[in-house]
Amino acid sequence: GEDVEQSLFLSVREGDSSVINCTYTDSSSTYLYWYKQEPGAGLQLLTYIFSNMDMKQDQRLTVLLNKKDKHLSLRIADTQTGDSAIYFCAEKRNTDKLIFGTGTRLQVFP
Amino acid sequence: ETGVTQTPRHLVMGMTNKKSLKCEQHLGHNAMYWYKQSAKKPLELMFVYNFKEQTENNSVPSRFSPECPNSSHLFLHLHTLQPEDSALYLCASSQDPGDSNQPQHFGDGTRLSIL
Numbered sequence: 001g002e003d004v005e006q007s008l009f010l011s012v013r014e015g016d017s018s019v020i021n022c023t024y025t026d027s028s029s030t031y032l033y034w035y036k037q038e039p040g041a042g043l044q045l046l047t048y049i050f051s052n053m054d055m056k057q058d059q060r061l062t063v064l065l066n067k068k069d070k071h072l073s074l075r076i077a078d079t080q081t082g083d084s085a086i087y088f089c090a091e092k093r094n095t096d097k098l099i100f101g102t103g104t105r106l107q108v109f110p
Numbered sequence: 111e112t113g114v115t116q117t118p119r120h121l122v123m124g125m126t127n128k129k130s131l132k133c134e135q136h137l138g139h140n141a142m143y144w145y146k147q148s149a150k151k152p153l154e155l156m157f158v159y160n161f162k163e164q165t166e167n168n169s170v171p172s173r174f175s176p177e178c179p180n181s182s183h184l185f186l187h188l189h190t191l192q193p194e195d196s197a198l199y200l201c202a203s204s205q206d207p208g209d210s211n212q213p214q215h216f217g218d219g220t221r222l223s224i225l
Protein backbone atom coordinates (compact mmCIF):
# COMPACT_ATOMS: atom_id res chain seq x y z
CA GLY A 1 0.00 0.00 0.00
CA GLU A 2 0.86 3.66 0.11
CA ASP A 3 1.01 4.01 3.87
CA VAL A 4 3.89 5.43 5.83
CA GLU A 5 3.48 3.96 9.27
CA GLN A 6 4.42 5.27 12.69
CA SER A 7 3.46 4.31 16.19
CA LEU A 8 0.99 6.79 17.65
CA PHE A 9 2.50 7.54 21.06
CA LEU A 10 5.82 7.59 22.84
CA SER A 11 6.38 8.62 26.41
CA VAL A 12 9.89 9.20 27.83
CA ARG A 13 11.45 10.67 30.92
CA GLU A 14 13.32 13.94 30.65
CA GLY A 15 17.02 13.30 30.01
CA ASP A 16 16.48 9.91 28.40
CA SER A 17 16.80 9.19 24.70
CA SER A 18 13.72 8.96 22.48
CA VAL A 19 13.54 6.77 19.42
CA ILE A 20 10.72 7.36 16.96
CA ASN A 21 10.28 4.75 14.25
CA CYS A 22 8.80 4.88 10.78
CA THR A 23 8.33 2.36 7.99
CA TYR A 24 7.75 3.42 4.42
CA THR A 25 6.78 1.58 1.30
CA ASP A 26 8.42 3.04 -1.79
CA SER A 27 11.94 1.72 -2.32
CA SER A 28 12.53 4.40 -4.94
CA SER A 29 12.06 7.24 -2.45
CA THR A 30 14.98 9.63 -2.73
CA TYR A 31 14.75 11.64 0.47
CA LEU A 32 13.18 10.96 3.83
CA TYR A 33 12.26 13.73 6.24
CA TRP A 34 11.43 14.28 9.86
CA TYR A 35 9.09 17.12 10.77
CA LYS A 36 8.01 18.36 14.21
CA GLN A 37 4.60 19.88 14.95
CA GLU A 38 3.99 21.72 18.19
CA PRO A 39 0.45 22.54 19.35
CA GLY A 40 -1.19 25.21 17.23
CA ALA A 41 1.68 25.36 14.78
CA GLY A 42 2.62 24.05 11.37
CA LEU A 43 5.25 21.49 10.53
CA GLN A 44 8.86 22.39 11.25
CA LEU A 45 11.53 20.58 9.27
CA LEU A 46 13.95 18.91 11.68
CA THR A 47 16.25 16.94 9.44
CA TYR A 48 16.33 14.79 6.33
CA ILE A 49 18.42 12.01 4.91
CA PHE A 50 19.27 11.00 1.38
CA SER A 51 18.39 7.42 0.55
CA ASN A 52 21.99 6.36 -0.12
CA MET A 53 22.98 7.26 3.45
CA ASP A 54 22.68 5.02 6.49
CA MET A 55 22.97 7.62 9.17
CA LYS A 56 22.91 11.36 9.70
CA GLN A 57 23.66 13.17 12.93
CA ASP A 58 22.70 16.74 13.71
CA GLN A 59 23.38 17.81 17.30
CA ARG A 60 20.92 15.85 19.48
CA LEU A 61 19.24 14.24 16.49
CA THR A 62 20.37 11.01 14.84
CA VAL A 63 18.59 9.58 11.83
CA LEU A 64 19.09 5.95 10.91
CA LEU A 65 17.96 4.52 7.61
CA ASN A 66 17.64 0.83 6.79
CA LYS A 67 16.79 0.87 3.13
CA LYS A 68 16.51 -2.90 2.88
CA ASP A 69 13.76 -2.97 5.51
CA LYS A 70 12.40 0.47 4.52
CA HIS A 71 12.79 1.56 8.12
CA LEU A 72 13.63 5.04 9.32
CA SER A 73 14.22 6.16 12.88
CA LEU A 74 14.81 9.43 14.69
CA ARG A 75 16.74 9.37 17.93
CA ILE A 76 16.62 12.40 20.19
CA ALA A 77 19.36 12.41 22.80
CA ASP A 78 18.82 14.00 26.23
CA THR A 79 15.13 14.56 25.56
CA GLN A 80 13.73 17.78 27.01
CA THR A 81 10.17 18.87 27.81
CA GLY A 82 10.40 21.24 24.85
CA ASP A 83 10.71 18.20 22.60
CA SER A 84 7.11 17.25 23.39
CA ALA A 85 5.31 17.43 20.06
CA ILE A 86 4.06 15.31 17.19
CA TYR A 87 6.79 13.97 14.91
CA PHE A 88 6.07 13.11 11.29
CA CYS A 89 8.22 11.15 8.91
CA ALA A 90 7.73 11.72 5.21
CA GLU A 91 9.09 10.13 2.06
CA LYS A 92 9.62 11.95 -1.18
CA ARG A 93 8.29 10.16 -4.23
CA ASN A 94 8.53 11.14 -7.86
CA THR A 95 9.32 14.83 -8.01
CA ASP A 96 7.39 16.90 -5.51
CA LYS A 97 5.04 14.52 -3.75
CA LEU A 98 5.62 14.00 -0.03
CA ILE A 99 3.85 11.11 1.68
CA PHE A 100 3.48 11.65 5.42
CA GLY A 101 3.04 9.20 8.24
CA THR A 102 0.25 9.61 10.78
CA GLY A 103 2.64 11.14 13.30
CA THR A 104 4.01 10.04 16.67
CA ARG A 105 3.03 12.05 19.70
CA LEU A 106 6.04 12.34 21.99
CA GLN A 107 5.35 13.17 25.61
CA VAL A 108 8.27 14.01 27.87
CA PHE A 109 7.68 13.84 31.60
CA PRO A 110 9.94 15.13 34.39
CA GLU B 111 10.30 32.01 11.41
CA THR B 112 8.14 34.11 9.10
CA GLY B 113 9.05 32.28 5.90
CA VAL B 114 5.53 31.05 5.17
CA THR B 115 2.64 33.09 6.54
CA GLN B 116 -0.98 31.96 6.57
CA THR B 117 -4.06 34.04 7.32
CA PRO B 118 -6.40 33.83 9.05
CA ARG B 119 -5.14 31.52 11.79
CA HIS B 120 -8.69 30.52 12.69
CA LEU B 121 -11.87 30.60 10.64
CA VAL B 122 -15.41 29.60 11.53
CA MET B 123 -17.93 29.59 8.73
CA GLY B 124 -21.34 28.27 7.86
CA MET B 125 -21.90 25.83 5.05
CA THR B 126 -23.32 28.51 2.78
CA ASN B 127 -20.54 31.05 3.30
CA LYS B 128 -17.73 31.90 0.91
CA LYS B 129 -14.32 32.60 2.36
CA SER B 130 -10.68 32.48 1.29
CA LEU B 131 -7.49 31.30 2.93
CA LYS B 132 -4.29 33.13 2.12
CA CYS B 133 -0.69 31.98 2.08
CA GLU B 134 2.38 34.06 1.42
CA GLN B 135 5.97 32.90 1.29
CA HIS B 136 9.02 35.12 1.66
CA LEU B 137 11.60 32.48 0.77
CA GLY B 138 11.88 33.06 -2.96
CA HIS B 139 10.47 29.60 -3.65
CA ASN B 140 8.85 28.55 -6.89
CA ALA B 141 6.45 25.88 -5.71
CA MET B 142 3.54 26.14 -3.29
CA TYR B 143 1.27 23.51 -1.80
CA TRP B 144 -2.01 23.14 0.07
CA TYR B 145 -2.41 20.29 2.56
CA LYS B 146 -5.32 19.22 4.74
CA GLN B 147 -4.63 17.89 8.22
CA SER B 148 -7.53 16.10 9.88
CA ALA B 149 -7.52 14.41 13.24
CA LYS B 150 -6.15 10.86 13.19
CA LYS B 151 -5.40 10.95 9.45
CA PRO B 152 -2.14 11.45 7.58
CA LEU B 153 -1.47 14.81 6.05
CA GLU B 154 -3.27 14.97 2.70
CA LEU B 155 -1.81 16.81 -0.26
CA MET B 156 -4.50 18.84 -2.02
CA PHE B 157 -2.86 21.03 -4.66
CA VAL B 158 0.58 21.79 -6.03
CA TYR B 159 1.59 24.91 -7.94
CA ASN B 160 4.91 25.22 -9.71
CA PHE B 161 5.79 28.60 -11.20
CA LYS B 162 2.12 29.62 -10.80
CA GLU B 163 0.87 26.61 -12.78
CA GLN B 164 -1.17 23.91 -11.10
CA THR B 165 0.67 20.64 -11.42
CA GLU B 166 -1.35 18.48 -9.07
CA ASN B 167 -4.96 18.27 -7.96
CA ASN B 168 -5.32 15.31 -5.66
CA SER B 169 -8.99 14.61 -6.43
CA VAL B 170 -10.09 17.57 -4.34
CA PRO B 171 -13.82 18.47 -4.44
CA SER B 172 -14.67 21.53 -6.49
CA ARG B 173 -15.89 23.40 -3.41
CA PHE B 174 -12.17 24.05 -2.85
CA SER B 175 -10.77 26.37 -5.50
CA PRO B 176 -7.07 27.29 -5.43
CA GLU B 177 -5.55 30.39 -6.96
CA CYS B 178 -1.90 31.23 -7.43
CA PRO B 179 -1.46 34.74 -8.86
CA ASN B 180 2.33 34.65 -8.46
CA SER B 181 5.02 32.43 -6.96
CA SER B 182 4.76 34.15 -3.58
CA HIS B 183 1.01 33.97 -3.01
CA LEU B 184 -1.45 31.12 -2.84
CA PHE B 185 -5.14 31.25 -2.03
CA LEU B 186 -7.75 28.63 -1.28
CA HIS B 187 -11.28 29.80 -2.02
CA LEU B 188 -13.97 27.99 -0.09
CA HIS B 189 -17.68 27.73 -0.82
CA THR B 190 -20.54 25.51 0.32
CA LEU B 191 -18.25 23.45 2.53
CA GLN B 192 -19.33 20.43 4.53
CA PRO B 193 -18.76 19.67 8.23
CA GLU B 194 -16.16 17.03 7.29
CA ASP B 195 -14.08 19.82 5.75
CA SER B 196 -13.28 21.09 9.25
CA ALA B 197 -9.52 20.65 9.57
CA LEU B 198 -6.19 22.42 9.74
CA TYR B 199 -5.19 23.65 6.29
CA LEU B 200 -1.46 23.95 5.82
CA CYS B 201 0.41 25.79 3.14
CA ALA B 202 3.97 24.90 2.18
CA SER B 203 6.56 26.07 -0.30
CA SER B 204 9.76 24.69 -1.78
CA GLN B 205 12.46 25.98 -4.05
CA ASP B 206 11.94 23.63 -6.95
CA PRO B 207 9.74 20.54 -6.70
CA GLY B 208 11.83 18.78 -9.30
CA ASP B 209 14.89 19.02 -7.06
CA SER B 210 14.53 16.37 -4.37
CA ASN B 211 17.14 18.06 -2.23
CA GLN B 212 14.84 20.98 -1.47
CA PRO B 213 12.52 20.35 1.48
CA GLN B 214 9.10 21.89 1.91
CA HIS B 215 8.65 24.67 4.45
CA PHE B 216 5.29 24.96 6.16
CA GLY B 217 3.17 27.77 7.52
CA ASP B 218 1.35 27.52 10.84
CA GLY B 219 -1.94 26.69 9.17
CA THR B 220 -5.53 27.92 9.26
CA ARG B 221 -7.82 26.08 11.66
CA LEU B 222 -11.15 25.85 9.80
CA SER B 223 -14.40 24.97 11.52
CA ILE B 224 -17.58 24.45 9.53
CA LEU B 225 -20.84 24.91 11.42
